Amino acid sequence: MxxxxxxxxxxxxxxxxxxxxxxxxxxxxxxxxxxxxxxxxxxxxxxxxxxxxxxxxxxxxxxxxxxxxxxxxxxxxxxxxxxxxxxxxxxxxxxxxxxxxxxxxxxxxxxxxxTVSEISTVHPSHRKDSLLKWFLTDFPDTFFLFYEPVLIAGQAPVECDTLLLTPNELWVLHVLPGDGTTIYSSQGTRYWEKREGETRETVLHPSLSIRRTVTVLQNILKGSGMKLKTAVICPEGYIDTGKSSRLEFYDRRSMSKFQESLSKMTTPIKADQLKAAEQLLDAGLTVSENRMDAEPENAVDSEEEFR
Incomplete structure (x- = not known):
């Protein structure tokens, strides 16, 4: 996992x-x-x-x-x-x-x-998130997941795409929602069309979000040595667009291929990977409260007991 x-x-x-x-x-x-x-x-x-x-x-x-x-x-x-x-x-x-x-x-x-001293309120959607479960259950222990991270760029928080940090590379993954009837197709360099049955909806091109995330990462990960890779994934729907030299596309037909190609990696956790994870954590926005304030009726365990 x-x-x-x-x-x-x-x-x-x-x-x-x-x-x-x-x-x-x-x-x-x-x-x-x-x-x-x-x-x-x-x-x-x-x-x-x-x-x-x-x-x-x-x-x-x-x-x-x-x-x-x-x-x-x-x-x-x-x-x-x-x-x-x-x-x-x-x-x-x-x-x-x-x-x-x-x-x-x-x-x-x-x-x-x-942590031993702080706690954040988990949104109910995260407890039922099938994609989060898929990431955690279908990849090796040596992979680090940053799911829907909020990173600080300059003085401003930026909602970034999901990051999968492997021992050798950092994947920037833009996730497209959908079900078995959802089809995404390109409408140029700025927009895509999302179709579900008779419904049509214009959405921003995934590359815009990925480009924003990559820009933030490049400033955070200076000197980390991690290679960046990018992909658009639609686990339950379909992506009907041409190939791209900069992006990889994986949909309902090819998600298993994506998972299998990464799961074959047997490389142990590396120093560069840990360094990159540390840099990302240092740059991440954290919203929490003191455990004693959140749970005044409960005794908080000591750091020694926790460790």
Whole structure:
């Protein structure tokens, strides 16, 4: 799963230390899955025997409970109740993986909207965003996602296109909404036409938004060494226009090709990638409030407990 480093203008845990949290996420994810799968296998072997007995015997029960957050609105530790005996016994391994992915998505939203001292209000649309889920579930852990980021250019905030930072390059992705009936076609250098059935709508050419984002990035990423690539994607609709020497187009017919070509990348996280992520986070707009002000009735965990 790609790592959600920055979501809109929310406070991000990666802002604390981009050089430490990516590896921490990978470790937590690996340990969490190993324990859930071990429980699943144990319940199938032991029938109606007590769940987690193998953990208690090894003195690892508490460690197993402290990997992910059960209520991220109220806590900053990585805690979550492990599945019940019944839940594990009546699931296939495929269902277990799906449950695990849902848990990770919630966990990533937590990290992308809170720190030990600050919290941002997550818009409900982000919890149901199928494209955000696609980015996070269909790309490697070594990819950093900046989803709908707001970057500061000079003194002004700029709403930028979504950024996918891989170990080797930074993709600027302009996302076009639509469904199975949506068709986009070019009407020149400034406008496109969006068609849905009998409905016609004129929209700005995607290259204008991409050009604005690239200009902002070039000022932020001076000396980073990251190669910029640009693409227009329409996951649920169709793009009916000629090829471009500057832009790549991916629609409902070719999104899997785009995903597969990037997912083959096995390169580990690189220093240049971390440096670029740090520069982007430093330039990002953050809107948040103090956790004690937002949740006065809840005790805030210490930084030591969080780490």
């Amino acid at each position: 790609a790592q959600l480093v920055k979501l809109a203008d929310y406070v991000s845990r990666y802002e604390i230390d981009i050089y430490r949290y990516p590896s921490r996420y990978v470790r937590l994810k690996k340990e969490r899955w190993q324990r859930i799968k071990a429980d699943w296998e144990a319940t199938r072997r032991e029938g109606e025997g007590p769940l987690f007995q193998h953990y208690e015997e090894k003195g690892a029960w508490q460690k197993a409970r402290t990997l992910f957050s059960k209520s991220w609105k109220k806590r900053t530790q990585e805690e979550m109740d492990l599945p019940s005996n019944w839940e594990l016994r009546h699931q296939s391994v495929e269902a277990l993986r799906e449950q695990f992915v849902r848990e990770l998505l919630s966990f990533q939203l937590n990290w992308a909207s809170s």
